[in-house]
Every structure is written in structure tokens, then in C-alpha cells.
Amino acid sequence: MEMRAEEDIEIGEDITPPLFPLSFSLNDSFLSSHCSSCFSPLSSPAFPSLSPHAPLYCSAACSAAYSCIPSSSAESLLPPSSPHSSDLRTALRFLLHLPRPCPHLHRFNNGLLTNYHKLSSSPEFATQIRQGAIAMAGARKLRNRDSALNKSDGVLLEEAVLSLVLTNAVEVQDEAGRSLGIAVYDPNFSWINHSCSPNACYRFSVSPPNATSFGEDSSSSLRIVPSVSEEDSGVCSCSGYMKGTKGYEYGPKIIVRSIKRIKKGEEVCISYTDLLQPKATRQSDLWLKYQFTCSCRRCTMSPSTYVDHALEEILASNLSSSSSCFDLDHYKDEASKKLSDYVDGTITEFLSVGDPESCCMKLESVLSLGLQIEKLESGDGKSHLNFKFHPFHHIALNAYTTLASAYRIRSSDFLALDPRTDQSQFKAFDMSRISAAYSLLLAGATHHLFCLESSLIVSAANFWKHAGESLLALARNCVWNSLGLPILEQSTILKYKCSNCSLLDIYGAEFLSQAERANFENISSGFLACVRNMAPKIWRFLINGCHYLETIEDPFDFRWLAHVNCDAEQACFITEGSNFEHHAAWYTIERRIHIYKVGIHCLMYGVILAQVCYGQSSHFTTRSESWVTLCKLIRETN
Numbered sequence: 001m002e003m004r005a006e007e008d009i010e011i012g013e014d015i016t017p018p019l020f021p022l023s024f025s026l027n028d029s030f031l032s033s034h035c036s037s038c039f040s041p042l043s044s045p046a047f048p049s050l051s052p053h054a055p056l057y058c059s060a061a062c063s064a065a066y067s068c069i070p071s072s073s074a075e076s077l078l079p080p081s082s083p084h085s086s087d088l089r090t091a092l093r094f095l096l097h098l099p100r101p102c103p104h105l106h107r108f109n110n111g112l113l114t115n116y117h118k119l120s121s122s123p124e125f126a127t128q129i130r131q132g133a134i135a136m137a138g139a140r141k142l143r144n145r146d147s148a149l150n151k152s153d154g155v156l157l158e159e160a161v162l163s164l165v166l167t168n169a170v171e172v173q174d175e176a177g178r179s180l181g182i183a184v185y186d187p188n189f190s191w192i193n194h195s196c197s198p199n200a201c202y203r204f205s206v207s208p209p210n211a212t213s214f215g216e217d218s219s220s221s222l223r224i225v226p227s228v229s230e231e232d233s234g235v236c237s238c239s240g241y242m243k244g245t246k247g248y249e250y251g252p253k254i255i256v257r258s259i260k261r262i263k264k265g266e267e268v269c270i271s272y273t274d275l276l277q278p279k280a281t282r283q284s285d286l287w288l289k290y291q292f293t294c295s296c297r298r299c300t301m302s303p304s305t306y307v308d309h310a311l312e313e314i315l316a317s318n319l320s321s322s323s324s325c326f327d328l329d330h331y332k333d334e335a336s337k338k339l340s341d342y343v344d345g346t347i348t349e350f351l352s353v354g355d356p357e358s359c360c361m362k363l364e365s366v367l368s369l370g371l372q373i374e375k376l377e378s379g380d381g382k383s384h385l386n387f388k389f390h391p392f393h394h395i396a397l398n399a400y401t402t403l404a405s406a407y408r409i410r411s412s413d414f415l416a417l418d419p420r421t422d423q424s425q426f427k428a429f430d431m432s433r434i435s436a437a438y439s440l441l442l443a444g445a446t447h448h449l450f451c452l453e454s455s456l457i458v459s460a461a462n463f464w465k466h467a468g469e470s471l472l473a474l475a476r477n478c479v480w481n482s483l484g485l486p487i488l489e490q491s492t493i494l495k496y497k498c499s500n501c502s503l504l505d506i507y508g509a510e511f512l513s514q515a516e517r518a519n520f521e522n523i524s525s526g527f528l529a530c531v532r533n534m535a536p537k538i539w540r541f542l543i544n545g546c547h548y549l550e551t552i553e554d555p556f557d558f559r560w561l562a563h564v565n566c567d568a569e570q571a572c573f574i575t576e577g578s579n580f581e582h583h584a585a586w587y588t589i590e591r592r593i594h595i596y597k598v599g600i601h602c603l604m605y606g607v608i609l610a611q612v613c614y615g616q617s618s619h620f621t622t623r624s625e626s627w628v629t630l631c632k633l634i635r636e637t638n
């Protein structure tokens with residue numbers, strides 16, 4: 001099955017109304033902090049149920065609506081600490097809607113695909129499904145006070161429903177991107193296939209029953225219709241489905257939205273994986289999770305697209321004239337694995353041990369110097385090849401995200417240690433400066449890729465907003481005031497309006513009109529021309545003393561990459577730490593204003609992209625403090 005557009009759809013339009021789930025469950029780690037019914041964060045006092053380990057609710061309405069589900073689904077009788085427990089809970093709750101279930105092993109009677117045969121052909125999935133099904137069946141028998149479970153009893157129903165959950169469940173994420181739990185929706189969502197260059201995305205809306213939350217548009221209607229795919233032709237007709245199961249009227253709602261123009265009849269696709277990964281990583285991710293090989297346009301392009309090439313590009317140096325392409329590819333694969341393992345290991349260590357200084361040193365060292373691979377020459381000779389990440393490599397992008405956050409933590413640590421001394425304040429400023437530079441590099445690099453692969457809009461929105469917020473925080477830093485520079489009020493800054501692009505004018509009207517949203521390519525090119533013009537006025541200041549960033553000539557205009565020479569880049573990385581130079585001349589009122597201006601541009605642009613992906617009043621806009629303040633000021637100054 002697949003879903004197709006019922007009419008022409010413009011970019012940035014909701015194409016489904018908010019859809020309630022058929023079944024859902026919080027992950028174990030959020031059971032004590034989020035409402036089990038609607039997934040919103042709990043504020044005290046929460047509404048507990050009677051048993052101490054039972055779910056908590058945010059309101060009497062959620063408690064009343066939902067609290068009988070956990071006991072009637074038998075989930076409290078699952079063996080303690082069952083692996084994949086949110087999958088098992090979701091599967092058990094799903095069964096409540098099917099009083100006399102008769103699973104067709106391929107598809108349930110409500111039309112949802114189980115994928116049972118495909119999943120069971122993988123030994124890992126087969127074991128996971130079998131063990132989970134036995135645990136579910138045991139819990140159901142205990143609830144029915146049935147005799148003890150005989151393992152040879154049929155657990156086919158449980159196996160099928162668990163496979164259905166693994167095939168159709170989506171991760172419900174909060175605004176920080178944390179995965180709160182999972183939910184399964186009806187065919188209007190679940191029949192939407194995956195593409196690595198999708199034309200739609202989705203968002204969640206969490207609120208107690210009968211309340212409308214941010215980002216919901218009650219007027220939106222269902223603008224997609226099911227279509228029988230080649231694979232399913234002859235097996236079923238869609239009209240028989242859809243009437244099937246009715247789900248809950250509460251729980252996290254999902255809304256699908258267009259991120260490209262979609263023509264009537266065109267298939268609507270979303271992404272099941274991280275699109276900022278290269279083809280091989282996406283393919284193995286999809287195979288591991290769903291057992292299918294994607295054959296979308298982006299995956300079947302030969303040679304692979306520029307974006308996919310850049311996301312996995314490794315730069316090599318010390319090449320002897322005798323090195324053949326075959327040789328190089330072989331060593332590149334080895335180097336790529338080693339480099340990626342090193343960065344992944346460092347990020348994992350940082351997340352568990354939390355030493356931001358060591359993390360910055362290790363990541364910057366590997367980004368700057370790369371690593372050497374021993375190369376066997378004919379005869380007995382050996383030589384060394386040096387490999388490092390291209391600045392757009394997907395692991396390098398992960399490293400920038402971690403570096404931006406590690407430097408931000410280092411900045412707060414300096415202030416927490418000794419908030420009053422100038423030395424701490426300057427050190428904290430330096431850390432914020434580098435953090436802002438990494439955020440800007442991440443936004444610029446993602447934008448460069450987004451210009452060629454427009455489905456990367458969701459990542460671009462996120463990174464521009466972060467870059468804007470870190471630059472605005474830097475421009476507000478008290479170090480500028482302590483140097484005797486005039487204090488800048490935000491309202492004064494807005495007077496330095498941009499003469500080159502219309503971002504501020506657009507936001508005088510607060511939100512983009514439909515026509516502006518449809519034409520946002522023009523806004524994008526105006527924005528880019530503008531920040532390209534301003535970047536040289538702040539970039540050298542932001543990166544001063546950070547050896548890796550000093551190799552990045554410009555974070556908005558990457559034409560310089562065409563001449564990158566791997567040997568020259570690694571000129572002088574000092575592993576003892578960065579050596580910041582403090583020239584009073586660096587800290588000028590003009591520089592501060594430029595940082596403000598670039599910050600405002602980035603934040604505004606991030607919000608424009610977010611409006612396309614999430615709608616006008618998404619968490620992106622309503623929950624960004626800088627954004628809310630900025631909107632208020634713009635309204636007042638206009």
C-alpha cells in the first residue's frame with residue numbers, strides 16, 4: 001500500500017488532520033517524568049494511579065481516559081525488565097482493539113502490514129519476536145487467570161502483532177529531539193512509504209483529551225488517498241480496510257506536512273531514517289530496522305549524488321604516484337571506519353563521563369590531523385597515507401554538534417567556578433565564541449547540502465535556529481560591557497536594519513503568508529547573499545585560537561573547498577589546547593553589532609524553515625525565548 005496526493009499540494013501545508021494513535025507507549029526512562037496518556041511533561045503534582053510503579057498522568061482527564069488500559073492489556077504482568085518493553089506494551093494495547101482478532105499473517109484486518117515473514121527471516125528479529133510474543137502471551141494468560149503458559153501454545157497472534165508494531169511504530173519525539181516513546185497510527189499514516197528524498201515530514205502534538213495544543217490546525221483535512229502498490233495488487237483492495245479498528249481518542253497526535261510541492265496523484269513519502277547520512281548508512285539502517293532496501297531516486301543515482309558523496313568523503317594525502325584508485329578506495333574504507341569509530345567512541349565517552357575539555361581536544365585533534373594508515377608497497381617497503389574527514393562528512397557534522405555543546409558546557413563551567421573574575425569571564429566568553437562558531441559551521445554546511453537536497457529542510461531549520469540563538473547569546477555576553485563598550489539594547493540593534501534582504505520586513509508581519517512560504521526559495525537566496533556578505537566581518541573573530549576552525553575559510557560560501565589541500569590544512573595543531581589571542585582591538589561595537597545581525601538573520605531564517613516543516617505555531621517558534629523576544633521587538637519598532 002502507499003499514499004498519494006488527492007490534489008495539488010503546495011510546500012508547507014498540512015496534508016492530514018491531527019491523527020490519534022491506535023496504540024502507544026512511553027519508553028521506560030520517561031515513565032516517571034511524562035504523562036503516560038498524552039506524553040506531555042509532568043509538573044507536580046502528577047496524578048498517580050494506585051500502585052507505586054503504575055503510570056502517572058498530567059491531569060484528571062488523562063487519568064480518567066487512560067488508566068484502565070495498562071491493567072486490561074495485561075502489561076503490568078509482563079516479566080520485569082523485559083527487553084523492548086515499550087514495543088510489548090504497545091503490542092498488548094493494540095490487541096485491546098481487536099476483541100476477536102484474526103490475524104492474516106501478512107496484514108491485519110485494519111490494513112496494517114505485519115511484515116511477519118520478512119522480519120522472521122532475520123535470525124535476530126525472529127528471536128526478538130518469538131521471545132516478546134511468549135512474554136506477551138504469558139501476561140495475557142495470567143490476566144485471564146489461565147493455566148501456566150505452555151510454550152508450544154500458539155503465540156502466532158502475539159508474534160504477528162509485535163511484527164506489526166516493529167513495522168509501523170514511529171518514535172514520538174519531544175522538541176529537543178528526545179525519543180519519548182512509540183505510537184502506531186491508522187493506515188492514513190501507516191501506509192506512507194519511506195523515501196531518502198521525501199516530500200513530506202511529520203510532527204507530533206501532545207495535549208490532554210479535549211485540549212488543542214501548539215501546532216494543531218483544526219481546519220486541516222485529509223488530502224492523501226490510499227493506493228494499492230504493485231506488491232499488493234491482487235491481494236487486497238483498500239476499500240475493505242480503513243473501516244477496521246478504531247483507536248483511542250487521546251494520546252500523542254501526528255500531523256503530516258508537505259516539504260515540497262506535490263502534484264495530484266504523486267506518491268507522498270516520509271523518511272524513516274536520518275537523511276544527513278550517506279547512502280550506505282541509510283541503507284543499512286533501513287535494513288536493520290525494517291528489512292527492506294530503499295530504491296528511491298536518491299539511492300539509485302549513479303554515480304551517487306553530490307550530497308551523498310560529500311557526506312562520506314574522506315580526504316587523503318601522502319599519495320605516491322604509484323597508488324592506484326583501487327588501492328586508495330581500499331585504504332579509504334579502512335580509514336573511514338577507524339575515523340568514525342574514534343569519533344563515535346569520543347562522543348559516547350563524553351555523554352557518559354561528561355568531560356567536555358577532553359572531548360573537545362580529542363575531536364579537534366582528529367578533525368585537524370586525521371589519522372595515518374600503513375600502506376604496504378611492492379617489495380618490503382611501507383609508507384603511510386594520511387586520511388581525514390571532509391568538512392561535510394556526516395561524522396564530522398556529528399562532531400560539530402558535540403563540539404558546540406561541549407564548548408557551551410565549558411563556558412558555563414568557567415562561570416560557575418568563579419563568576420566574578422575577569423579571567424573566568426573572558427574564558428567563558430571564548431568558550432561561547434567557539435561554540436557559536438561550531439553552530440554556525442554546522443548550519444552553513446547543512447545549508448550547502450540542503451540547497452541540493454531540499455528534503456534536508458528539517459535539519460537545516462534546526463541548525464540555523466541553534467546558530468542564531470548562540471550568536472545572540474554571544475552578542476549579549478557581559479564581557480563586551482566590561483570592556484567599556486556601550487551597552488546595546490536589543491531594540492537599538494533592530495534599527496540597524498538589513499538593507500540587503502527582506503527578512504526583518506517579513507517578520508514585521510510576524511508570520512509568512514502562504515504565498516511567501518511557497519516562494520521561500522527567493523527568501524533563501526536573499527538570506528544567503530546577506531550572511532555571505534556579513535560572514536567575513538565575524539568569522540575570524542569567532543574562530544580565533546581554534547585550530548580546526550581556522551582551516552575553515554568561510555562557513556557560508558564553500559567554494560574554497562575546491563582548493564583544499566590536506567597537507568596544508570594540518571599545518572600546526574597544538575594538542576596542548578587552544579591558544580586564544582586577546583587583542584582589545586577585536587572587541588569593537590561594530591563587531592558586536594555584526595554578531596547580533598548575523599544572529600538575528602540565522603534565527604529568523606531557521607524559524608522560516610521551521611514554519612515550512614512544522615507550521616506557524618510549532619514548538620520551534622513558540623518555545624524559543626530569543627524568537628519570542630525578537631518578534632515582540634520587531635512589532636514595537638515597526
Ligand SMILES: C[S@@+](CC[C@H](N)C(=O)[O-])C[C@H]1O[C@@H](n2cnc3c(N)ncnc32)[C@H](O)[C@@H]1O
Nearest residue numbers: 001113167168190191192193194290292294295
Ligand atoms: C509503515 S509500512 C508502509 C506501508 C506499507 N508499504 C504497506 O503496504 O502497508 C512500512 C513498510 O513498508 C515497506 N516500505 C516502506 N517504504 C519502502 C521503500 N521505500 N521501499 C521498499 N519498501 C518500503 C517496508 O516493508 C516497510 O517495512
